[in-house]
Amino acid sequence: MRTAIDEEPEIFDAVSSSARRRILDLLVEGGQPVKRIAGHFEMSRPAISQHLRILLAAGLVSEQRQGREHHYRLNPERLGPIRDWIAHYERFWDDNFMRLRTHLAKKTAHKPGQNIEQRSQDEKKR
Amino acid sequence: MRTAIDEEPEIFDAVSSSARRRILDLLVEGGQPVKRIAGHFEMSRPAISQHLRILLAAGLVSEQRQGREHHYRLNPERLGPIRDWIAHYERFWDDNFMRLRTHLAKKTAHKPGQNIEQRSQDEKKR
DNA sequence: TTGACGCGTAAGCATCCTCTTACCTATTAT
DNA sequence: ATAATAGGTAAGAGGATGCTTACGCGTCAA
Numbered sequence: 001m002r003t004a005i006d007e008e009p010e011i012f013d014a015v016s017s018s019a020r021r022r023i024l025d026l027l028v029e030g031g032q033p034v035k036r037i038a039g040h041f042e043m044s045r046p047a048i049s050q051h052l053r054i055l056l057a058a059g060l061v062s063e064q065r066q067g068r069e070h071h072y073r074l075n076p077e078r079l080g081p082i083r084d085w086i087a088h089y090e091r092f093w094d095d096n097f098m099r100l101r102t103h104l105a106k107k108t109a110h111k112p113g114q115n116i117e118q119r120s121q122d123e124k125k126r
Numbered sequence: 127m128r129t130a131i132d133e134e135p136e137i138f139d140a141v142s143s144s145a146r147r148r149i150l151d152l153l154v155e156g157g158q159p160v161k162r163i164a165g166h167f168e169m170s171r172p173a174i175s176q177h178l179r180i181l182l183a184a185g186l187v188s189e190q191r192q193g194r195e196h197h198y199r200l201n202p203e204r205l206g207p208i209r210d211w212i213a214h215y216e217r218f219w220d221d222n223f224m225r226l227r228t229h230l231a232k233k234t235a236h237k238p239g240q241n242i243e244q245r246s247q248d249e250k251k252r
Numbered sequence: 253t254t255g256a257c258g259c260g261t262a263a264g265c266a267t268c269c270t271c272t273t274a275c276c277t278a279t280t281a282t
Numbered sequence: 283a284t285a286a287t288a289g290g291t292a293a294g295a296g297g298a299t300g301c302t303t304a305c306g307c308g309t310c311a312a
């Protein structure tokens with residue numbers, strides 16, 4: 001788990017941009033040349049090229065040239081490190097452990113500023 | 127799926143920093159006051175406060191004051207949007223179809239910029 | 253009360269990001 | 283060959299990030 005944290009930070013970085021997430025989502029439909037990808041955005045084609053370069057460096061996409069077109073396709077396995085990192089939190093909201101934890105926290109938290117135990121109280125609204 | 131993309135970009139943003147991911151990982155152990163969190167880092171305590179503010183704004187942590195200490199605790203459910211976004215890619219590397227696709231892709235194109243072939247045209251039109 | 257402690261915020265600074273326009277190469281079409 | 287197309291790269295502007303130090307406020311201890 002401590003190992004998962006600093007594993008391939010370029011992937012977390014690449015995915016932190018909503019434009020790049022949209023590109024990945026587009027590529028689910030299949031490999032596409034740059035012009036077609038750029039067609040879905042407002043920004044200039046060079047900007048798209050730059051995003052693609054970041055995705056490429058992270059290994060999230062790969063490139064194959066076809067004549068003058070450069071087709072980019074998804075490398076979904078490269079999302080693995082993110083999924084793995086998320087995975088070690090999942091039990092906290094999915095399973096009994098989390099329900100118990102939440103339940104106990106609600107039960108024991110009533111007066112603020114009492115002791116070292118952590119509790120969740122009034123900030124549970126969302 | 128198009129909806130999942132732009133959903134809560136602050137969460138993707140918050141998690142794109144390795145310092146902030148480390149903070150979240152620390153908080154798995156339980157809520158902690160700022161000073162204790164900062165003890166695990168080289169950077170100054172104000173820098174930690176600033177990271178915590180970003181995590182707080184994203185809803186990934188919550189704060190509760192106990193005397194002069196501010197305890198932060200994890201809100202793991204807030205990682206849900208990331209998990210959900212990842213989830214719609216999982217079948218691409220989890221299931222048989224993806225194994226086949228990867229296998230075929232490796233056979234014909236692997237390193238970026240090396241291959242002239244393009245087969246995504248017929249590969250993914252499931 | 254005075255002082256130490258825990259923490260947040262302000263201000264400043266250096267760096268990085270993300271666009272843009274301009275320009276270049278490679279490929280295809282006429 | 284010439285022109286048009288697809289796309290990469292360079293350079294620069296503007297804004298966002300991520301630190302730092304300085305300082306202020308509330309809380310606890312003597």
